[in-house]
Amino acid sequence: MESAREDRLPGRWPALAVICLAQLVVVLDNTVLNVAVPTLGRELGADTADIQWIVNAYSLVQAGLLLAAGSAADRYGRRRLLLTGLALFGLGSLAAGLSTTTGQLIAARAGMGIGGALLTTTTLAVVLQIFDAGERTRAIAAWSAVSALGFAAGPPVGGLLLAHFAWGAVFLVNVPVVLLGLVTARALVPESRAPGGGPPDLPGALLSTAGMTAAVYAVVSGPEHGWRSAHVLLSAPAGLLLLAAFTLWERRTAHPMLDPAFFRNRRFVGAVTGVVLITLGSTGVLFLLTQQLQFVHGYPPLEAGLRMAPFALAVVALNFSGLTARLIVRLGTPRSIALGMAVLAAGFTVAAYASDGYGPLLGGLVLMGTGCAIANPAIVEAVVGAIPQDRAGAGAGIDGAMAEVGSSLGVAALGAVMNARLTAVLPAAASVPAALAATRTEADRAAVLDAFTEASRTAQLVGAAAVLAGGLAAALLLHRAARQGTAPDTG
Secondary structure: OHHHHHOOOOOHHHHHHHHHHHHHHHHHHHHOOHHHHHHHHHHHOOOHHHHHHHHHHHHHHHHHHHHHHHHHHHHHOHHHHHHHHHHHHHHHHHHHHOOOOHHHHHHHHHHHHHHHHHHHHHHHHHHHHHOOHHHHHHHHHHHHHHHHHHHHHHHHHHHHHHHHOOOOHHHHOHHHHHHHHHHHHHHHOOOOOOOOOOOOOHHHHHHHHHHHHHHHHHHHHHHHHOOOOHHHHHHHHHHHHHHHHHHHHHHHOOOOOOOHHHHHOHHHHHHHHHHHHHHHHHHHHHHHHHHHHHHOOOOOHHHHHHHOHHHHHHHHHHHHOOHHHHHHHHHOHHHHHHHHHHHHHHHHHHHHOOOOOHHHHHHHHHHHHHHHHHHHHHHHHHHHHOOOHHHHHHHHHHHHHHHHHHHHHHHHHHHHHHHHHHHHHOOOOOOHHHHHHHOOOHHHHHHHHHHHHHHHHHHHHHHHHHHHHHHHHHHHHHHHHHHOOOOOOOO
């Protein structure tokens, strides 16, 4: 035990702070732009298609490159690609902040997506390298907490910046953070890479990137263009075919980017199931709750974002205090995932019925944050724990890719459920804003809001059921894997 402690990197906790800072700006940029959309429309003359590409260019490029970025980090050095990711993200942010046309901004956002993919994979991979088993759960909990904070803090941070500065500030604020990260990461983060490895799997990288990009594009295009539009009907089959080709190639090549044997590991399959469903439920429900606060309770976007903060604050408080890390060690990974996702589902259910006042919703948000604080670090640890230590980048890439898929599916799937229910309750409603704009009396307005509340509740309950089912399925697979000795686990 003493030798293990003596071998620990002296600057590992300051290094973790740097890593978390890099992760924060990456996640923040996924949501900070939401409140800036009306401003961009006015300032740049952006139409609906322009806005869609400005918002989605970042997430599409990031999602497409995650698997390849993780493999590259293992091969070429995790610290090296962490620094490269920071540099690309900073340059993209600078270009975005100084853009004068929509085309320039879209290109800059795509460049930020390349940096974001490298940072998402290398930050987690470095955490796995610099912390041993005795401290890894706590370190992963801190990394997960920062991710949750960045997701929830995006809208209020964006609103505060737009209240005092021009729209470019939502991007330029990243530049000093990136510069600080470059200096401190170079000094504190040690280099690590996988031994050997053989030649790079370029066909695998191309197939995975094209397949992930096409699949995620189909999901994010559905709500905007319709699920029967050419955007979906062309990109969805193309994405599935490319990913199938990627799977076949990985089975045949001598040096695969992603070892297909991972998917025969129950621990890995259970963990991936948990990643997709926790992000699907969380992203979809938070998206619906933000609308509920604005349409039903009448809060402006900034105030709605601030009232969502208890979710992230609960995650941060429980993870940074070390409470969840100790709970996960005590319960074991399977039980922690089952408990966390059950509490998360309970929070979704409470929030679904919180139509009268903010108090009940506050209780639901705290429950959601508590469940996420327990389940998310346990799931991340299960994913990376099912992969050899020298493939930490690949593990981080899989975790990031599945989280991106879950997030995209969450907004699309729960949004589709809500719209279907809204149309059933109020057939004339094409959308909530359009229906509200068409109302002439207070009674008409109340009818639209009642219909939206019922439709939103239905979608949130579907999200709760998906999370609960996913938590139980993931826990069962992980428990069976542990009993059969396919991976070390205490649960």
